[in-house]
Amino acid sequence: MTTIAELPPGFADKVLSAQSTFRSVMDAMARPGSVQRIVPMAGAPGMMMRGTAAIALTLFDHDTPLWLDARMSESSDVTKWLKFHTGAPVVQDSSIASFALISDGGALPSLERFALGTGEYPDRSTTVIIQVDSLSSGRGFELRGPGIDGVATLQASIKPFDLFERLRMNEALFPRGIDVVLVADDAVVAIPRTTRVVSKGS
Amino acid sequence: MTQHNTQQAQRKAAMAVLAHAEAGEIAARLRDLALPAHQDLRAPENGLVMLRGRVGGDGAPFNLGEATVSRAAVRLASGEVGFGYTLGRDGEKARLIALCDALVQSRDFGGLVERSVIAPLREQLMVRRTRAAEETAATKVDFYTMVRGEG
Numbered sequence: 001m002t003t004i005a006e007l008p009p010g011f012a013d014k015v016l017s018a019q020s021t022f023r024s025v026m027d028a029m030a031r032p033g034s035v036q037r038i039v040p041m042a043g044a045p046g047m048m049m050r051g052t053a054a055i056a057l058t059l060f061d062h063d064t065p066l067w068l069d070a071r072m073s074e075s076s077d078v079t080k081w082l083k084f085h086t087g088a089p090v091v092q093d094s095s096i097a098s099f100a101l102i103s104d105g106g107a108l109p110s111l112e113r114f115a116l117g118t119g120e121y122p123d124r125s126t127t128v129i130i131q132v133d134s135l136s137s138g139r140g141f142e143l144r145g146p147g148i149d150g151v152a153t154l155q156a157s158i159k160p161f162d163l164f165e166r167l168r169m170n171e172a173l174f175p176r177g178i179d180v181v182l183v184a185d186d187a188v189v190a191i192p193r194t195t196r197v198v199s200k201g202s
Numbered sequence: 203m204t205q206h207n208t209q210q211a212q213r214k215a216a217m218a219v220l221a222h223a224e225a226g227e228i229a230a231r232l233r234d235l236a237l238p239a240h241q242d243l244r245a246p247e248n249g250l251v252m253l254r255g256r257v258g259g260d261g262a263p264f265n266l267g268e269a270t271v272s273r274a275a276v277r278l279a280s281g282e283v284g285f286g287y288t289l290g291r292d293g294e295k296a297r298l299i300a301l302c303d304a305l306v307q308s309r310d311f312g313g314l315v316e317r318s319v320i321a322p323l324r325e326q327l328m329v330r331r332t333r334a335a336e337e338t339a340a341t342k343v344d345f346y347t348m349v350r351g352e353g
Contacts, residue, residue, distance in 0.1 A: 007277075009242060009277070013245065084244075
């Protein structure tokens, strides 16, 4: 019984909180590079950020296989919390995961190892959720693509440093590819597969 | 281990009573108590469970149909976690059951809840069941067959 006693609670108001979080993530996907805030807050276990926890409660369920990086899967707080509140099965094989949670970006595995979708069903790819240090300061990135009027600039300190170089593989794969969601505390930025990083400052 | 089993039995007995009580009755009895601080670990939610049956009790199992259930989980400030499941869409009832379940496990409140909430409700339930049984028994008809004697 004491094991469950340590679990942080889920959303206080499930429906409205999930709707509001969904809206934030959808806006982030529709406007790549823009920083969206996640307002409703749930308790977050272990090293999981508040924003990540809210996204998990909103998007994960028993139909979405979940891949956790080593640091997340070692934490029983995180795995128990996910199991209790979302029921999502945690899988070892990243190539069948609907979502991947990355707390330690430095140890992000090669993106080819995630599901890339198929020609018929490009939506069956893994959405990679990476927790980063900051989405308001750090290196500057310039993004182009659908949903961006001209150029969007993003200031972020991201690990791995070569994330956007690695995401170049989306150019060749289209319509298949990996969508990335970056989370820093309650801030969210999405980098869908159509977004290209054109230049970056210091 | 035996202590764990006793507690399980106690929770089971409490659940058997609470599941048949009205939400209002539970709330009214809890209102008189000085409840400890608690929070919703899982806010009340509705869902479906598949009911399975077996023909004649030992045939192959089949899916009979779905029933609506509500569930909730409540945690006391002292750490006890209670779960509530009940048929129907009354989320508040599921929450109250979860709260009672958590209180039953608590060392400080276990006895109090047993005395002032569960015991009276159990008595009511028994009265109701006895009355129903009596009403049924009053209409009982004994059938018997007259055997025609030979010669």
